[in-house]
Amino acid sequence: MISTSRLVLALVAAMCLAAGVRVLAQDHDHGAHEEDKEAAAKAKAAEDAALELGKKTWIDKTLGSNERACVTCHENPKRPDLDLKGVTAKWPRFDEHAGRVLTIQEKFVQMQSRNLKAEKTLPLGDERWTAIEMYLRSK
Numbered sequence: 125m126i127s128t129s130r131l132v133l134a135l136v137a138a139m140c141l142a143a144g145v146r147v148l149a150q151d152h153d154h155g156a157h158e159e160d161k162e163a164a165a166k167a168k169a170a171e172d173a174a175l176e177l178g179k180k181t182w183i184d185k186t187l188g189s190n191e192r193a194c195v196t197c198h199e200n201p202k203r204p205d206l207d208l209k210g211v212t213a214k215w216p217r218f219d220e221h222a223g224r225v226l227t228i229q230e231k232f233v234q235m236q237s238r239n240l241k242a243e244k245t246l247p248l249g250d251e252r253w254t255a256i257e258m259y260l261r262s263k
């Protein structure tokens with residue numbers, strides 16, 4: 125027969141074990157939560173930096189050879205029709221100059237070539253195009 129004191133001992137041991145497991149689990153949750161916060165902070169910093177680069181590229185006259193930047197035509201009070209608010213949702217679509225469906229970045233490259241008279245255009249996927257896309261989406 126098991127003595128009462130042994131039973132009490134076993135009970136106490138079981139309670140300690142359960143408490144220990146709970147503490148460990150809480151610790152794990154806490155760690156995962158910290159990782160989520162770090163990942164979110166990293167994503168926000170990267171996206172904020174892209175938005176800043178987009179604002180800079182948007183007004184950058186060195187993208188072309190005619191002393192103009194995207195902002196010159198697309199934020200011109202005399203040409204409200206060229207305001208690009210909401211434009212990111214409209215592409216890909218057919219482009220008359222190209223005669224085919226373009227992505228918005230292909231349209232940017234065309235703008236750099238046709239309207240900024242750039243001799244050499246930035247490649248598709250350049251972080252500055254992505255940044256301009258980010259900026260236009262924020263408008």
Ligand code: HEC
Pocket residue numbers: 187192193194195196197198206208211214221228231232235236239240256
């Ligand atoms: C000299 C003036 C001028 C400059 C500079 C210019 N654009 Fe344009 N842009 C236009 C005109 C005009 C149109 C409309 C006709 C067309 O699609 O070509 C247009 C069209 C666009 C469109 C499509 C608009 C729509 O409604 O879908 C985008 C996107 C665009 N431009 C982006 C840019 C970007 C990015 C730059 C800088 C790299 C830039 N543009 C520089 C004049 C300009």
